[in-house]
Amino acid sequence: xxxxxxxxxxxxxxxxxxxxxxxxxxxxxxxxxxxxxxxxxxxxxxxxxxxxxxxxxxxxxxxxxxxxxxxxxxxxxxxxxxxxxxxxxxxxxxxxxxxxxxxxxxxxxxxxxxxxxxxxxxxxxxxxxxxxxxxxxxxxxxxxxxxxxxxxxxxxxxxxxxxxxxxxxxxxxxxxxxxxxxxxxxxxxxxxxxxxxxxxxxxxxxxxx
Numbered sequence: 001x002x003x004x005x006x007x008x009x010x011x012x013x014x015x016x017x018x019x020x021x022x023x024x025x026x027x028x029x030x031x032x033x034x035x036x037x038x039x040x041x042x043x044x045x046x047x048x049x050x051x052x053x054x055x056x057x058x059x060x061x062x063x064x065x066x067x068x069x070x071x072x073x074x075x076x077x078x079x080x081x082x083x084x085x086x087x088x089x090x091x092x093x094x095x096x097x098x099x100x101x102x103x104x105x106x107x108x109x110x111x112x113x114x115x116x117x118x119x120x121x122x123x124x125x126x127x128x129x130x131x132x133x134x135x136x137x138x139x140x141x142x143x144x145x146x147x148x149x150x151x152x153x154x155x156x157x158x159x160x161x162x163x164x165x166x167x168x169x170x171x172x173x174x175x176x177x178x179x180x181x182x183x184x185x186x187x188x189x190x191x192x193x194x195x196x197x198x199x200x201x202x203x204x205x206x207x208x209x
Contacts, residue, residue, distance in 0.1 A: 057206035090200030102136035109165030147182035
């Protein structure tokens with residue numbers, strides 16, 4: 001499956017909000033959102049018309065999909081899975097996205113961004129409950145332990161990531177032992193704890209048409 005390999009900042013400019021795709025760089029003053037750069041494209045400066053209901057729903061979906069680094073097919077698959085479960089579909093979708101292995105590696109601070117976390121998983125630097133895991137989209141169960149491989153290169157990557165993560169608060173549903181380069185997915189987060197950048201209900205309405 002193909003993946004987006006273009007400039008990450010371009011996606012943030014298109015959505016007109018920070019998606020935190022480049023780790024520490026997103027907190028710098030030269031971030032395109034901070035400097036007020038327009039939407040990409042030759043008509044970026046002129047875009048100001050009011051969106052239709054469909055357009056608003058589409059933008060919410062694109063923002064969430066891009067924040068977690070998913071392709072359209074992957075995102076739709078996740079939605080179809082949660083739509084068959086009991087509960088609030090939008091909240092279940094957010095919880096499933098947060099339970100992805102690449103997201104947890106990022107949330108624990110082992111990688112500066114979800115894109116970097118995906119690479120760590122693909123290259124075999126991560127273990128889940130003592131077993132090597134190489135599938136970024138793997139859904140991790142609450143109570144699972146996530147640790148860095150014993151390789152020196154893996155430990156060094158995690159150390160650099162944890163140093164950068166010190167400036168940010170660890171998610172309350174996770175615990176991490178920086179010295180041992182391991183962490184635990186303690187429990188499934190609530191919707192309020194996830195604090196998404198979107199209104200997930202609009203995404204549910206978009207896919208329910």
